[in-house]
């Protein structure tokens with residue numbers, strides 16, 4: 076199935092008529108083509124967005140809210156179709172797409188449809204000077220949204236929904252590896268009555284299409300989620316043009332387990348935080364540190380549970396682990412398992428590709444647990460972004476805190492303990508934008524979301540996102 080760009084409410088072929096193959100990770104076959112869009116296509120999208128802006132930015136908040144909520148309802152009404160498309164494009168179990176990806180994409184629109192009606196700005200009375208200041212929060216104009224392949228529609232809409240809720244018009248690019256649900260979203264936007272040009276979706280490679288969005292002199296803000304190296308490149312291009320930037324980048328998150336935790340809850344959640352979505356979530360706890368008194372027990376129990384996970388075709392209902400997203404990504408993840416062995420670590424389970432009957436060319440890998448001797452090794456320092464976790468014991472709170480913080484990343488951290496004082500001490504000191512205590516990936520869309528250090532700058536979520544997608548203008552009136 077071929078997909079097209081969505082520009083000015085219309086579906087269009089790329090102007091150069093150049094196309095890219097779209098792969099189905101579950102069987103390794105090409106199942107469609109996507110536009111290999113050029114600078115000209117981005118310019119078309121920009122022009123459509125620019126013409127839509129005067130009217131959209133003046134559309135009442137109630138009307139914007141109504142349209143966003145309508146999009147949300149249409150996504151829910153098409154849940155199965157979207158979940159199947161997401162699973163086919165990405166390799167994730169269809170059950171996961173039905174439970175997480177598509178419902179969350181719908182929630183993103185509903186949440187920001189509601190949030191914009193509650194968004195308010197400040198006023199400051201300059202006491203004794205006969206003056207009052209009020210702050211406007213005006214939409215920026217045309218903004219760019221660029222998203223990755225791991226949670227395709229979920230992360231795409233996490234940017235688009237606040238951008239349009241705040242009155243901007245958007246030029247957006249989903250990952251070229253997983254473009255399908257973004258394409259389907261265009262149809263839903265038309266059905267929901269989103270005015271043409273408010274959202275424009277241009278498909279293509281990062282280095283050409285994505286680059287053209289970032290370089291565009293009149294696209295004034297870029298919201299990007301993806302790899303740290305790409306984020307650094309985007310910052311370099313965008314900074315001299317003084318664009319607003321929100322960068323959600325990689326992670327190498329610690330999962331810290333103390334002996335006093337609720338063991339069964341911790342064990343079940345740790346299996347999820349390690350391998351959900353084939354471990355391809357930036358929030359996955361890929362470095363597991365276990366207090367030494369329960370290390371041997373944990374190691375045995377965890378490995379047993381991981382061995383029970385079923386690697387299989389994404390459409391099978393009993394599949395726990397689907398296919399990795401692409402052949403190059405599979406090769407990258409496998410290369411880290413080799414690196415671990417070279418570094419003297421022990422593969423406790425997994426480590427090999429899986430041949431799924433009938434789908435022998437799919438990109439399947441066993442969930443892999445590696446026991447490392449030290450936190451200084453490459454597998455503990457570099458982002459793998461696949462179904463691979465490491466485990467190692469620790470002695471004291473100070474030791475584990477030091478190791479947890481000794482990576483270049485700082486996205487999230489998970490802590491398992493029932494000790495209140497330790498919880499408070501450690502959550503204050505962990506270098507991360509998000510800390511979960513006795514849970515993982517529990518999301519409240521009002522909370523700030525993002526990382527520190529090489530995990531990015533800026534925060535998404537709630538009013539933080541609406542502030543990002545608006546410019547503050549202070550008006551001072553003397554009376």
Ligand SMILES: NC(=O)c1ccc[n+]([C@@H]2O[C@H](COP(=O)([O-])OP(=O)(O)OC[C@H]3O[C@@H](n4cnc5c(N)ncnc54)[C@H](O)[C@@H]3O)[C@@H](O)[C@H]2O)c1
Pocket residue numbers: 221222223224225226230248249250251279280281282284285286287289300301302303305306308309323324325326356357458460486526530531
């Ligand atoms: N912090 C978060 O919230 C978060 C969430 C999901 C994924 N990630 C990170 O994303 C990475 C995996 O995703 P990926 O491989 O798709 O990342 P990526 O950086 O390769 O690509 C992300 C997006 O950027 C585009 N892109 C690439 N080069 C570009 C350029 N020069 N200019 C503009 N756009 C460009 C791509 O086409 C894609 O749409 C991992 O590192 C993961 O940690 C972070």
Ligand SMILES: O=C/C=C/C=C(\O)C(=O)O
Pocket residue numbers: 225226230233355356357358518524
């Ligand atoms: O892979 C990264 C996951 C990002 C998740 C979110 O942005 C979110 O839950 O809002």
